[in-house]
Amino acid sequence: MSYVADPRVDAYIDALPEWQQAICRQVRDLVHEADPEVEETIKRTVRPYFVLEGNICALLAAKTHVNVFLYDGAIVADPHGIITAGHDNKTARTVAFREGEPINAPALIAMFREIIANNRAGGWRKIKRDQQRD
Numbered sequence: 507m508s509y510v511a512d513p514r515v516d517a518y519i520d521a522l523p524e525w526q527q528a529i530c531r532q533v534r535d536l537v538h539e540a541d542p543e544v545e546e547t548i549k550r551t552v553r554p555y556f557v558l559e560g561n562i563c564a565l566l567a568a569k570t571h572v573n574v575f576l577y578d579g580a581i582v583a584d585p586h587g588i589i590t591a592g593h594d595n596k597t598a599r600t601v602a603f604r605e606g607e608p609i610n611a612p613a614l615i616a617m618f619r620e621i622i623a624n625n626r627a628g629g630w631r632k633i634k635r636d637q638q639r640d
Contacts, residue, residue, distance in 0.1 A: 509538040512546035515554040522567050525605040529572045530554075530565050532609055537562060540618035560625035562618055564598075571602045574614075579630030582620045586613035 519530045537556045538544050544562065549555045554565045561577035575598045576582065576589075584599075588610050592599035603609060624630050 507535055507538055509542065509544070510546070512548065512554075514548045515546045518548070518552060518554050518565070526567045526572050529603045529609070530567070532611075533563075533565065533572075533574055533603075533614070536609070536611055536615050537618050540615050541622050544622070558622050558625055560629050562621050562625070568602075571604045574601045574603070575599075576601065576617060576621060577630075578617070578621045578624065579634055581624070581630050581633060582617050584613075584617070586610055588613050588617075 515534070519527050519534070522530065534546075534554075534556070540562075541558055544556050544558045547555050547557060549564070556562045556564070563577060564575040566573040566575065575592075577598045579597060580593070580595060580599055588601050589599045590602040601614070621630075624633055627633060
């Protein structure tokens, strides 16, 4: 897969233990596979973000896992039950991956694509407002 990699995201990933690097690289590839227009950036000083007309997700490596924060306002379906935290969060939910755990790539790509579609429709905040009006 070919995409424009932000060297600051490379630096973040390269500084991690090998098992976390592998998770971050796979998630990075999956978000770009979801839409070739996805861009990479750094926000909050060092955290990798993936954006397209709004935030899609961010990476945060912790001691025992890697968190993928999904910026979806808790409106994106999770039929495979991959969300691990933030079920009631108004802004983002989390999928945590631990060493040796497989990534459900089809489920994650589907969520990325839905977040991107919501971003293109004005963002999850607008969608929630519109739903409340109905």
